[in-house]
Amino acid sequence: MGVEMTEATGGIDFEDEESGVVKKFMFVNRKAPYGTIYALEALEVVLISAAFDQDVSLAFLDDGVYQIVKGQHTKAIDVKNFSPTYRALEGYDIEKLYVEKESLDQRGLTEADLLVDVQVMSSADMAKMMAEQDIVISF
Amino acid sequence: MKFAIMVNEGVYQHQATDSAYQFAKAAIEKGHEVPRIFFYHDGVYNASSLTEPPQDDRNIVSRWQKLAKEHNIDMVVCIAAALRRGIKESNLAEGFRISGLGQLVEAGIQADRLVVFGD
Numbered sequence: 001m002g003v004e005m006t007e008a009t010g011g012i013d014f015e016d017e018e019s020g021v022v023k024k025f026m027f028v029n030r031k032a033p034y035g036t037i038y039a040l041e042a043l044e045v046v047l048i049s050a051a052f053d054q055d056v057s058l059a060f061l062d063d064g065v066y067q068i069v070k071g072q073h074t075k076a077i078d079v080k081n082f083s084p085t086y087r088a089l090e091g092y093d094i095e096k097l098y099v100e101k102e103s104l105d106q107r108g109l110t111e112a113d114l115l116v117d118v119q120v121m122s123s124a125d126m127a128k129m130m131a132e133q134d135i136v137i138s139f
Numbered sequence: 140m141k142f143a144i145m146v147n148e149g150v151y152q153h154q155a156t157d158s159a160y161q162f163a164k165a166a167i168e169k170g171h172e173v174p175r176i177f178f179y180h181d182g183v184y185n186a187s188s189l190t191e192p193p194q195d196d197r198n199i200v201s202r203w204q205k206l207a208k209e210h211n212i213d214m215v216v217c218i219a220a221a222l223r224r225g226i227k228e229s230n231l232a233e234g235f236r237i238s239g240l241g242q243l244v245e246a247g248i249q250a251d252r253l254v255v256f257g258d
Contacts, residue, residue, distance in 0.1 A: 021248050038258075041180055041220060048240040052248065135247045137145065137255055 023134035024055045029064035030138060033083065034074060039067050040082055042139035047085075050092035057096035057133075058089075059126060060118070061103045064139075068097075070115045086116050100126050141172045143250035145243060147257030149181035150199045151192070156185055159256035160202060167210050174250065175213040176203075177243040178235075180257065183221040186214070186235040204234040215242045 027046050033039045049056050060068060074081040097118040111120055130136055144163055148155035163173045178185050190200045207214050214235045221237055231237060247253040
């Protein structure tokens with residue numbers, strides 16, 4: 001495992017955690033990256049979940065699609081630009097990133113505007129994807 | 140059925156915390172188990188010992204404490220979310236404990252359902 005985050009992971013020792021249960025976790029991101037802390041704290045949960053060897057995916061819809069838009073500049077609002085972290089998810093074996101097409105269209109965005117590789121899908125397909133999950137946490 | 144519960148909003152400002160409480164209470168009354176409740180985002184304010192609501196209003200903090208004590212519920216507050224909002228051991232209400240986000244993921248793995256209450 002090699003992930004040293006004992007405090008953040010709640011003192012759970014992964015070397016001994018051999019329950020073998022793998023659930024499908026989906027983290028649903030619906031809010032803009034700045035203005036509220038939901039997106040940043042959602043990302044913290046996603047990173048921790050990577051240490052548990054679960055089947056993790058992320059969904060971006062509504063204003064949540066702005067979280068992964070290229071070229072975020074936050075200096076003027078004195079808030080940390082955490083968007084580079086989305087690029088690091090691949091290193092945690094989190095590679096299932098789903099984006100709702102309707103949300104992109106409504107905001108005049110395309111896949112080319114996004115800073116990570118994603119799978120764009122219709123809201124109907126997104127609903128199917130959600131129905132297949134064991135755990136859906138919406139932020 | 141085993142229900143894990145996640146509470147993502149603060150006290151009094153938002154309905155989420157009341158709904159979570161009503162849900163937990165109803166589930167237990169129906170014979171289900173609620174092994175753990177995890178408090179995240181502004182939900183960490185549910186664990187403040189400094190809360191003093193008016194006499195004629197519900198006391199959200201003590202209501203959680205009573206439910207947890209009676210039904211042996213593990214009430215966990217996220218450490219990172221708590222510290223950035225000024226909730227620490229010194230003002231943590233009895234019955235709650237501060238730990239990491241792994242407790243949330245673990246609760247999701249171990250429970251039959253994880254129910255999220257938030258905005």
